[in-house]
Amino acid sequence: MFSLDRWQEVLSTLARAPLRSILTSLAVAWGIFMLVVLLGFGHGLRKGAESQFADDAANSVWVFGGQTSQPYQGMPVGRRVTFTNTDYDNLRRVDGIEHLTGRFFPGSGGRPFGGERPVRVGAKTQTFDVRAVHPDHLYLEKTLITAGRFVNDADLIEKRKVCIVGIPVADFFWHTTDVIGRSLEIGGVAFEIVGVFNDAGGDDGELRMIYVPVTTAQLAWNGADRLNALLFTVGDKDVDETRELLDRVKTTLADRQRFNPEDPQAIRVRNNLEQYESFQQIFWIIEVFVSLMGIATLIAGIIGVANIMLITVKERTREIGIRKALGAPPLSIVGTIMQESIFITAAAGYLGLVAGVGLLSLVASVVPENEFFGEPQIDLKVAIYANVILVVSGALAGFFPAYSAAKISPVEAMREGT
Amino acid sequence: MLRLSKINKYYAVGSHRLHVLRDVDLEVEGGEMVAIMGASGSGKSTLLNILGILDRYDAGEYWLGDTLIRDLGEGQAARYRNQFIGFVFQSFNLLPFKTAVENVALPLYYQGVPRRQRNRTALQYLDKVGLADWADHRPAEMSGGQKQRVAIARALITKPRIVLADEPTGALDSKTSEEVMELFAEINRTGMTVILVTHEADVAAKAQRTIRLRDGKVEPELVARAS
Numbered sequence: 329m330f331s332l333d334r335w336q337e338v339l340s341t342l343a344r345a346p347l348r349s350i351l352t353s354l355a356v357a358w359g360i361f362m363l364v365v366l367l368g369f370g371h372g373l374r375k376g377a378e379s380q381f382a383d384d385a386a387n388s389v390w391v392f393g394g395q396t397s398q399p400y401q402g403m404p405v406g407r408r409v410t411f412t413n414t415d416y417d418n419l420r421r422v423d424g425i426e427h428l429t430g431r432f433f434p435g436s437g438g439r440p441f442g443g444e445r446p447v448r449v450g451a452k453t454q455t456f457d458v459r460a461v462h463p464d465h466l467y468l469e470k471t472l473i474t475a476g477r478f479v480n481d482a483d484l485i486e487k488r489k490v491c492i493v494g495i496p497v498a499d500f501f502w503h504t505t506d507v508i509g510r511s512l513e514i515g516g517v518a519f520e521i522v523g524v525f526n527d528a529g530g531d532d533g534e535l536r537m538i539y540v541p542v543t544t545a546q547l548a549w550n551g552a553d554r555l556n557a558l559l560f561t562v563g564d565k566d567v568d569e570t571r572e573l574l575d576r577v578k579t580t581l582a583d584r585q586r587f588n589p590e591d592p593q594a595i596r597v598r599n600n601l602e603q604y605e606s607f608q609q610i611f612w613i614i615e616v617f618v619s620l621m622g623i624a625t626l627i628a629g630i631i632g633v634a635n636i637m638l639i640t641v642k643e644r645t646r647e648i649g650i651r652k653a654l655g656a657p658p659l660s661i662v663g664t665i666m667q668e669s670i671f672i673t674a675a676a677g678y679l680g681l682v683a684g685v686g687l688l689s690l691v692a693s694v695v696p697e698n699e700f701f702g703e704p705q706i707d708l709k710v711a712i713y714a715n716v717i718l719v720v721s722g723a724l725a726g727f728f729p730a731y732s733a734a735k736i737s738p739v740e741a742m743r744e745g746t
Numbered sequence: 747m748l749r750l751s752k753i754n755k756y757y758a759v760g761s762h763r764l765h766v767l768r769d770v771d772l773e774v775e776g777g778e779m780v781a782i783m784g785a786s787g788s789g790k791s792t793l794l795n796i797l798g799i800l801d802r803y804d805a806g807e808y809w810l811g812d813t814l815i816r817d818l819g820e821g822q823a824a825r826y827r828n829q830f831i832g833f834v835f836q837s838f839n840l841l842p843f844k845t846a847v848e849n850v851a852l853p854l855y856y857q858g859v860p861r862r863q864r865n866r867t868a869l870q871y872l873d874k875v876g877l878a879d880w881a882d883h884r885p886a887e888m889s890g891g892q893k894q895r896v897a898i899a900r901a902l903i904t905k906p907r908i909v910l911a912d913e914p915t916g917a918l919d920s921k922t923s924e925e926v927m928e929l930f931a932e933i934n935r936t937g938m939t940v941i942l943v944t945h946e947a948d949v950a951a952k953a954q955r956t957i958r959l960r961d962g963k964v965e966p967e968l969v970a971r972a973s
Contacts, residue, residue, distance in 0.1 A: 333861060344843050650839045653800060654900070655828020655856045658820045734820070738800050742839055 338668045345640075349672065352636040356673050356718060357680035359629025363622035363714050364684025364706050370618035372691075372704035374611045386604040387426075387565070388468050389574060389597060391558045391581070397593035401586055409585050409594050411555040413546075416462070418580050419558060424573040426563040429465035430555035432542050434458050434515065447538065448513040449501040456497055457537045458514055460545030468559045469527060469534065476508045476523030483541035489548075492523035494535035514538065517548045562601065570601050626714060634725035637669050641729035648733050649741025658734035662727065669726025670719055677718045681711050747776035747939050748797070748908060753806035755792055755962075766792045767803065768962045774908075774941065779934040781942045781950035784959035791912065793959065794943045798910045799827050811907055828856050832901030836913035838893040840885040840900075847872060847881040850900045857904070871899040875929060891922035898929060908939040915949055927952045 342349040393409040416430045433443030443458045465471070466478045476492070483490055491514070498507040498521075511520045519540060527534040545551060560577075562570045574597065578589045587594040641648075648661055688704045733741075755767040766789045774780050784790040795801035796808065799815055808815040810830055818826065833839075840849045847868045854864035872878050875895040885893050894914060901909050911930065915923035923946075931952055934940045942953060950956045958965040 333855060336861075340843070646839075647841055650841060651852070651856075652824065653798070653827065653833050653839070654853045655824050655904075657824040657856070660856065739795050742835070742837075 334664060334667060337664055338671060341640075341644075341664075341668055342672065348636060348640070352633055352672055353676035353679070355632030355636075356629045356676035356722075357683065359626040359632075360677045360680030360711075360714055360718060361684045361687075362625040364681060364711055365687055366618045366622040366625075367710060368684065368688040368704040368706045370615050371706065373614055375703060375705075377607060377611060386600055387563065387570075388559060388561045388600045389570065389577075390600070391560075391577065392556070392596045392598075394593050394596045396587045396591055398588045398591045400588040400591070403586050407587070409581075409587060411558055411581070413543075413553040413555065415581055415584060416555060416558060418584060419560065419577060422573075422576055422580055424562065424565065424569075424576070426561040427464035427467040428558070428560040429462035429468055430542055431465070431557040431559060432460040432545050432551050432554065433556050434460060434545050434549035434551070445515040447497070449510075452501055454500060457533075458540060458545070459537060460540050460542040460551075462542055465539070465559070467561055471539075472526040474524050474526050475505065476521070478523055478525070479539060479541045484543045487544045487547050488541060489517065489519045489544055490522040490541065491519040492525055492539040493521055494537045495524060495526055496532065496536050497538060498524055514540070515549065565601075567602055567605050570599065574599065626718065630718065630721040630725065633669065633673055633722050637665070637726045638729045640668075641665060641733045645733060645736070645741050649736070649738040652734075652738035653742065661734040662730040665730035665733070666723050666726040669722045673722030673725075674715070674719045677715045681715060685711070747778070747811060748772070748774040748941075749807075749809040750797075751807050753793075753796065753803050753808060755789075755796065755801075755803045766962050767796075770806070770959075770962070770964055772957065772964065774939060776939055777934070777937045778955065779930070779940040779942070779953045781944055781953035781956045782959060783943075783945060783947075783950050783956055785945070788959040789962040790943050790959045794910055794912050794941075797908075797941060798831050798833060799823050824856075828853055828904060830907045832904065832906040832909040834894065834897050834901050834909065834911040834914045836916040838885065838890075838897045838917070840893055840896060842885050845882050845884055846877060846888070846896045849885070849896055850903055853900060853904045868899070868903060871903050872896070874902070875899045889922070890918050891925060894918060894922075894926050895929065898926075898933070902933065902938070908941060909933065911940065911942045913944055914942065915944070915946065923949065 391411075393411050396403065396405055396407045396409065399405050411430065413430070416428070419425060419428055434445055443460075444455050445458045446453055447456045447458075459465075461479060462484065463479050463481060466473070471478065473492070474495070478492055479490075482488070491512070493507065493512075495505055498505045501507075501512065502510065505524050507521050507524060509521065511518050513519070519538075525535075525539070542555070546553060562573055565573060575589070578595065581587075581595060582589040582591075585594070648656075651661060652658075685706065688706065692703045692705075750770055750772040753767055753770040753772075754765070756763040756765055758764075770789075770793065772793075782790050782793060792801065796803050799810075799818065802817070810826070813826070813830070815826065827833075840846075841852070844852070847865055850871055851861075851864040851868035854867060855861075859867070869878060869881055872881055875898055877892060877895055877899070880888060880892060880896075885896070888896070894917075898909075898914075901911075909930075914930070915926055918926060927949060930940055930942070940953075942949065944950055
């Protein structure tokens, strides 16, 4: 099959009709190129959209206090629901919660967000977000500790004045991230730095942040035992299981706070999993759409090859007849034509693949990563499958005309074009 | 060398069968030069195709040497063609994109002879037909006579049992025809069996024996040749 002679025959045939060979290659290369580029960009779009979730755990649920809209057990409408450490402790006992944390924003006066406090080191003062949290918060924001540690249980019990700072915070005050053991003042209270963190989302807003133990903050900033929010993750539960869990959480909270668990206003819930799943669906649709377009282009390329092979064989009928008369076995004729077809599709497919991947990496290097468009990439496996499909199609595209050509009698074949 | 007995061949034309060869008996001795003549439609091309294992026959027996040529698969037929038969066609049937030496060497390619060796052999055969200087020319650069001589060299290169020539001078002028026929005669003198199909009497005259076909039947040889 892989004799040098055969290759010389194949290459000389291709060289005999250079324009046709080039156009055929182009059709194939274009098919693969488009497939690679479309899949790559689809992947980029998906990555971009996913990066918006990367910063928070996708399987997390956030619960904020609200205002009751229905009377319940003699309690009036319009009552504020404010969580406390007791709610946190009660939720700890709810089955199915994976990681749980409260959030307290110093100086927020009960508002769900807005933990901004002035932070001072020596003569430098700057406002940073301060979040008072439980140790499990680490998992909620996908916080990456780069040095030291996060808040731990001992911090909570002893109400230690320790904090964990984001890289930009350390950078702002000390121009270094080697800041463990240094201290800073938050709203006039001195804290010792025990950890430095990065965030998987890479969002600057999430990094210009200081974490402190929730109990310390409640004590320091007059928080009593209030919590502004309760956050938890649900493990690998699906959307339906998460809803069931959420019902249990609501009941637990409602029992103590005495509001109707059915009251839509009493607490506000942000179910990231639900959002994530609906986004996943959109990604899926985009990916299917893009793949279909790529496959359609690929099919066009394959039809192009089949077409050209048909013409090539037709044109060479006489030559095939002569070769048969001289003793060429049918297998040799079929083999040579198929080898030609496979060679051209494989070589062109490879070129298209290289060009496509090249374009993707060019785009990746020129376009900065943003939240709409992540790094375009293609799964190498997909690319290789595409090439294999192409080569097999090329072989088939060559086989059928070659087979019928090898079938016709040499006498008739030689009559062609005389 | 070659024996046909009661060969019958039909062609399906539309819904009915055309009986092209009727009980053809033919014997050719080794080293003979035989001409097959007949009007067009007499079945002579069909007979040649059967002799050349290019076509099948429906009934009878065809012995080529000690080999029965019947009901062969495509691959086997190709092998026998390659080993036993050298073809010369009216329209030369050289591959236009190959040089003279490559054309001559082609049958050896299908025998798996390495390139260098088969090109060397091809050059020897080109020399025999007086075209050694034209080895690297393509058919388009040659005259009809030259092309036919290349084709003859190609027919001889496998040392076949018989050389079959189908109107070998049909596309040539009379002077060139003469030269080509002289070449066939020369080949025949070396002991090669040659069978020519022609409708030209002076071409047939070069052969030792003429077989006439009419309506798919061999006409009785009226005059035994007195040579």
